[in-house]
Amino acid sequence: xxxxxxxxxxxRGLQQEAAIKxxxxxxxxxxxxxxxxxxxxxxxxxxxxxxxxxxxxxxxxEAEREExxxxxxxxxxxxxxxxxxxxYGRLGYLKGYKRRNPKMRIALCGCMMQxxxxxxxxxxxxxxxxxxxGTHNLYRFAELLEEMYDADRQVIELWDKADRIVEDxxxxxxxxxxxxxxxxxxxxxxxTYCIVPYVRGRERSRKPEDILREIRTLADEGxxxxxxxxxxxxxxxxxxxxxxxxxxLLYEVSKIEGIDRIRFMTSHPKDLSDELIAAMRDCPKVCxxxxxxxxxxxxxxxxxxxxxxxxxxxxxxxxxxxxxVPEIAVTTDIMTGFPGETEEDVEDTLSxxxxxxxxxxFTFIYSRRVGTPAASYPDQxxxxxxxxxxxxxxxxxxxxxxxxxxERIGKTLYVRAEEINSHDKSMLTGRSAENLLVHFxxxxxxxxxxxxxxxxEQMTYYLIGHPVGGPCNA
Ligand code: SF4
Numbered sequence: 001x002x003x004x005x006x007x008x009x010x011x012r013g014l015q016q017e018a019a020i021k022x023x024x025x026x027x028x029x030x031x032x033x034x035x036x037x038x039x040x041x042x043x044x045x046x047x048x049x050x051x052x053x054x055x056x057x058x059x060x061x062e063a064e065r066e067e068x069x070x071x072x073x074x075x076x077x078x079x080x081x082x083x084x085x086x087x088y089g090r091l092g093y094l095k096g097y098k099r100r101n102p103k104m105r106i107a108l109c110g111c112m113m114q115x116x117x118x119x120x121x122x123x124x125x126x127x128x129x130x131x132x133x134g135t136h137n138l139y140r141f142a143e144l145l146e147e148m149y150d151a152d153r154q155v156i157e158l159w160d161k162a163d164r165i166v167e168d169x170x171x172x173x174x175x176x177x178x179x180x181x182x183x184x185x186x187x188x189x190x191x192t193y194c195i196v197p198y199v200r201g202r203e204r205s206r207k208p209e210d211i212l213r214e215i216r217t218l219a220d221e222g223x224x225x226x227x228x229x230x231x232x233x234x235x236x237x238x239x240x241x242x243x244x245x246x247x248x249l250l251y252e253v254s255k256i257e258g259i260d261r262i263r264f265m266t267s268h269p270k271d272l273s274d275e276l277i278a279a280m281r282d283c284p285k286v287c288x289x290x291x292x293x294x295x296x297x298x299x300x301x302x303x304x305x306x307x308x309x310x311x312x313x314x315x316x317x318x319x320x321x322x323x324x325v326p327e328i329a330v331t332t333d334i335m336t337g338f339p340g341e342t343e344e345d346v347e348d349t350l351s352x353x354x355x356x357x358x359x360x361x362f363t364f365i366y367s368r369r370v371g372t373p374a375a376s377y378p379d380q381x382x383x384x385x386x387x388x389x390x391x392x393x394x395x396x397x398x399x400x401x402x403x404x405x406x407e408r409i410g411k412t413l414y415v416r417a418e419e420i421n422s423h424d425k426s427m428l429t430g431r432s433a434e435n436l437l438v439h440f441x442x443x444x445x446x447x448x449x450x451x452x453x454x455x456x457e458q459m460t461y462y463l464i465g466h467p468v469g470g471p472c473n474a
Contacts, residue, residue, distance in 0.1 A: 012139060016054070016169060019142035023058035026149070034060045035069035039086065040077025042265055043229050044110055046180040047138055048075045051109070053170035054141050066090075067097050071105050071145075076112035078195050080367040084112055088126075095128050105148060107131035109138060113158060114199035117370065123154065132156040135200055139169055161201050175418060177448035178261075179223045183211050183249065184230035189268060191295075192306045192373040193338060193366060196231060205230075205237050208244055212252055219258035224448070225416065226253065228264040234271035247279040254283040260450070261416070261433065262286045266293060270308040272317050281324040288325045289435040292317065293333035297352030298345035301338055305374075311352055318356045329359035329434035336393055337366040337386025339377035346389045350396045359404050359436065360461070361397050365390050398460055405436075405458035412468060413438060415453045417446045437462040 034055045038048040051073060052062070063069035072094060077083045091106070098104045106129050112118050113134045122129050131148040133140070136159040148155045173179055186201040187194075215226055228249070230236060237244035246264075253262050262285050269292055280286050292314075296302050299310045321328050334349060353361075365386045368375045413432035421427035421439055428442035430451070439462060440453045453465040 013169060016139060016142045019146055020054055020057045020170070023142060023145060023149075026146075027059055032058075032060045032071070033063035033069045034071040034073060035063045035066035036073045036075060037066065037090070038075045039083045040075075040079060040111065042180060042227070043182065043185075043231070044075050044077060046182060046229055047110070047135075049171045049173055049180075050138070050169045051075065051141055052172040056172055057170045058142065058145070066094070070101075070103050071107065073107045073109065076108060076110035078110075078112040078115055078118075078199060078369065080364065081369070082367070084118070087112065091126050091129065098128050105130040107133075107145075107148070109133045109135075109141075111135055111196070111199040114160075115195070115371070119156060119158060123156065127154060129154060132158070134158045136161060175448075176222055177416070178225035178227070178418075179218050180227045180229050181211060181214055181218070182206065182230065183228045183233060183246075184236050187231040188235070189232060189270075189308075190306060192304065192377075193335070193369070195369040195372055198371055200231065203232070203235060203239055205240050207240065208237070208249055208252060211249065212256065215253055215256050215259065219256055224259060225261040225263070226259055228253070228262070230264075231266065232268045232271065233264050234267045234273070234276065245273070245275055247273065247275040250276075250279045250283055250286055254285045260285060263289065263435065265291055267291065268293070269314050269317055274320075277320055277324045280321070280328070287433045287435065288328040289331070289433070290321055290328055291331045291333075292321075294349075294352060294356070295333060295335050296338065296341070296345065297349035298341070299348075301341055301345050301348075304340060304377075305338065311348060315352065315355055327434065329436060330356060331360040331435070332356070332358050333362045333364075334393055334397075335364055335366050336389040337381040337383070339366070339374055339381065340379040341381055341389070346392065349393060353393070353396050353400055357400050357404055358397060359434065360401060363390060363393055363397065401460050402458065405460065405463060408436075408455045408463060409458060410455065412452050412454050413463070413465070414450050415440065415465075416450050417442055417448065419447065420444055432463075438465055439463070440465045440467055442467060 036048050036051055038044050060071065066072045074087055076087050094106055108129055113132055119132060122132055131144060133144050137157055144155065144157055184203060184205040186203045187197045188203045190197050233246050236246040236249060250262065294314060295305055295307060297311050302310060318330055321330060336346060415430040415432045415438045417428040417430040419429055421429045426441060427439050428446060429439050432438055438453055451467050452469050454468045455463050455465040457464040
């Protein structure tokens with residue numbers, strides 16, 4: 001079920017509202033449809049909720065397939081080359097459909113569009129793309145759509161930095177009971193492999209009062225679970241006129257009535273403070289889950305990546321987190337095949353996996369991104385070698401995850417039922433406070449509620465259990 005939210009409007013928000021109204025009038029009675037494909041991280045997913053909200057307010061409905069949609073929109077990612085190649089592949093495929101349906105318009109936005117070489121290529125070789133915009137002017141989507149429909153040429157609008165933070169846009173969320181809230185944008189860390197600081201810009205934090213107002217509105221509308229989003233939430237608030245820490249923000253969000261779970265993503269280990277660990281311990285609403293990207297367990301590689309922590313420092317953070325919050329689940333990101341990496345470095349990574357006992361991880365092979373320092377390092381790793389290392393890392397992770405999950409058998413986890421299981425309609429699928437995926441017998445009326453579930457079985461990436469003691473919203 002989907003829900004629409006209309007937040008109070010800023011001046012920019014009001015301009016967008018006027019543009020949305022004009023679009024709705026223009027297409028009234030035409031049954032316009034759209035399809036959005038989102039690639040990349042949760043911030044992109046959250047941006048797509050806003051793009052869908054704007055289109056819905058303009059009278060567009062969601063098409064089942066992009067081939068049938070009047071507006072096809074790709075919200076792109078540029079962190080890995082594969083995601084970019086996928087977009088070019090889809091554009092080639094859609095060209096034929098567009099010929100058959102002259103009403104079809106194709107729009108592209110997101111991080112990939114902030115790369116000048118990409119835009120040049122689109123302009124030169126993909127003239128059937130109708131609209132291109134970036135990460136900083138996403139809030140202008142309604143006005144840009146108007147321009148696109150008025151023009152009979154490709155419309156490209158890209159800004160190299162944000163002029164302001166505009167968050168009061170309509171939005172469509174997948175779930176009525178949980179929502180994401182942006183607390184900051186951009187990143188100042190410049191890890192040598194990462195393109196994000198170049199495409200998302202420097203760190204900008206939203207004011208705490210704006211964030212709290214948005215969450216209160218969401219709580220009034222029935223949202224119970226909030227995920228605070230930022231590229232590096234641990235450095236939240238440092239650049240505000242009146243600086244405030246992320247831990248302080250967590251304490252404030254915890255006070256909001258109606259919200260029972262608070263999550264956040266993503267944290268950089270170098271900025272993780274004792275104050276934040278204390279907030280996790282002291283705020284019962286803050287979920288016992290910490291996503292702490294490791295990337296590599298080798299000090300030499302971490303230094304080359306410009307990560308500003310060592311293997312020992314990383315493990316010490318995990319130890320302190322577990323000491324403060326014993327039931328905490330720690331998840332991570334691990335990269336292999338970084339330029340100059342050796343067998344020995346991979347061994348260091350494996351030893352951190354065994355010692356930290358991660359509950360889950362995103363593992364990936366280094367992707368060379370033009371414009372980043374690591375792209376010009378001479379000692380690039382052949383793909384076949386990186387694949388072998390990737391498999392070893394994956395196998396070690398699975399062993400650790402199996403051991404962690406086996407310890408959970410017989411224990412009761414508090415699981416928010418999120419949806420009907422896609423394979424077995426008599427089961428529900430949800431997330432425990434630790435963010436573990438759990439399947440259990442239940443009925444649709446329980447969706448959105450927190451149910452105590454005793455774990456019977458573990459399957460590496462998910463758990464299976466049965467409800468105990470009746471429904472519980474505690
Ligand atoms: S912290 Fe590093 S990896 Fe994460 S977004 Fe910033 S530069 Fe990229």
